[in-house]
Amino acid sequence: MNIPDKQRHQTPVSLIRTTPPTPDWLGAELSRTLLEISERGDVTTLLRYHRFRGTESDREAGAAWLARRFGVAPSIDRIIVTNGTQSGLLMTLVNVVGSGNVLLTESLSYYGVRRIAGFLNIPVKGIAMDDDGAVPEAFEDACRKLNPKALFLTPTLHNPTTITMSCERRLALADVARRYGVVIIEDDVYGLLPLEAPPPIGALAPDVTWYATGLAKCIGPGLKIAYLLTPSREAANCAFDRFQTTSTWHVTPLSALIAQSWIADGTAEKVLLAVRSEAVARQQMAARLFVHATYLAKPESLHMWLALPRRWTRQSFVAAAADAGVLVRSGSMFALDEESSPEAIRIVLGSPETRASLEAALTALRPLVNESR
Structure with a gap:
């Protein structure tokens, strides 16, 4: 697959760690809470024990x-x-x-x-x-x-x-x-x-x-x-x-x-609901872009388990994904026995900071993951 030079030199998008997507208002909530903590009577001894x-x-x-x-x-x-x-x-x-x-x-x-x-x-x-x-x-x-x-x-x-x-x-x-x-x-x-x-x-x-x-x-x-x-x-x-x-x-x-x-x-519950909603939206995006791929997923999951088309090994797919500007890890890292590990890759949907960044990464992977028609 030929990767445009411009795409080759962009910072790669990592789909490796299952970090939840952060709501854009979370920073304001953290600032509010830190201010409240700073006004506590015991804040001067907070770090002593x-x-x-x-x-x-x-x-x-x-x-x-x-x-x-x-x-x-x-x-x-x-x-x-x-x-x-x-x-x-x-x-x-x-x-x-x-x-x-x-x-x-x-x-x-x-x-x-x-x-x-x-x-x-x-x-x-x-x-x-x-x-x-x-x-x-x-x-x-x-x-x-x-x-x-x-x-x-x-x-x-x-x-x-x-x-x-x-x-x-x-x-x-x-x-x-x-x-x-x-x-x-x-x-x-x-x-x-x-x-x-x-x-x-x-x-x-x-x-x-x-x-x-x-x-x-x-x-x-x-x-x-x-x-x-x-x-x-x-x-x-x-x-x-x-x-x-x-x-x-x-x-x-x-x-x-x-x-x-x-x-x-209730802030924790509010964040949880936002993370869950974003996970659903990102899974829907992946389903739309990977329409001809084979994978396991759940609506609220932060990742998916992708079965590789036969033309790939785990190692060759990881390398091709990197050439396309996307970082993934071999699915063999999850296997107790690497020799019998399935030819599969965990694709993390939660780690990119924005939905646009994730869409760019999944779009780059789409020709690699979709089965030949």
């Missing part, structure tokens, strides 16, 4: 936010406020898996958790998936053969396939976990993006689930705040005791106060 597992007010705000997925606010005694979801996953892997023990994931899964596991000397093994996510029979077979400590899942808007697991499948996996004494680690960072989604596994089976979510994918990653919900107060206390002086997972006071304010006054 760690918040450790989060103050009571931080955890109450977290419980109120989690209630949007759980239907009711969980006990704040079960909540640890963390410096982003990654920190919550690190704490969880240390506490429920441990060095040398096996962690299971779906055969296609978020690569970040594997990097954390590698850092902790935790081997990761994949189990089979179908159109509804992790297969319970494959999970049970792995439980018998591998004696795993935990199963990591992203049941809602799965990364990278966008699959949203049915309630029945969630219950079936929880039943296997309970029978074999295996913990489910639920990453629900995308859970609030769909207008409707089944309850989290953490709500259906709280006794076997460590549940992590945050504001990165529905508000913005710059806040660096997340909520880890453990099965019990005792589990939260144990996790806190192991980490209170050994990690940078403590949420920063300013982020915590912004999150408190926005959850309480």
Whole structure:
């Protein structure tokens, strides 16, 4: 494909990170909130102290936010406020898996958790998936053969396939976990993006689930705040005791106060609705431009899982996309076994700052992704 010289020299558009699109009014909301915080009587001591597992007010705000997925606010005694979801996953892997023990994931899964596991000397093994996510029979077979400590899942808007697991499948996996004494680690960072989604596994089976979510994918990653919900107060206390002086997972006071304010006054809900609406518009744009392509997507997802036409390999497509001025990553980064990885690419729709920038990128990719007619 011949790329015009002008297009070759433009700054490439990145479709790599699943950053939510930012409403243009968010800066004004942040300025307002920072002004309100500056007028607090305790602002002079705001930066003097760690918040450790989060103050009571931080955890109450977290419980109120989690209630949007759980239907009711969980006990704040079960909540640890963390410096982003990654920190919550690190704490969880240390506490429920441990060095040398096996962690299971779906055969296609978020690569970040594997990097954390590698850092902790935790081997990761994949189990089979179908159109509804992790297969319970494959999970049970792995439980018998591998004696795993935990199963990591992203049941809602799965990364990278966008699959949203049915309630029945969630219950079936929880039943296997309970029978074999295996913990489910639920990453629900995308859970609030769909207008409707089944309850989290953490709500259906709280006794076997460590549940992590945050504001990165529905508000913005710059806040660096997340909520880890453990099965019990005792589990939260144990996790806190192991980490209170050994990690940078403590949420920063300013982020915590912004999150408190926005959850309480409805700003967080307003941003979530705007992000969801923009995600829908961007998915519609992609569907129009990729009309002859094959992919998996959901209306409110920040990404899509593109099956490559036969003329491409993952590597050749990434290179051709770069020549067209668009940065994408190989889908093999999500595969537990690269040799059997599908010829597919995750296309992120949320990361470009404007809809016009995204349209330019997708238009550049259109001749590459559409099947020959």
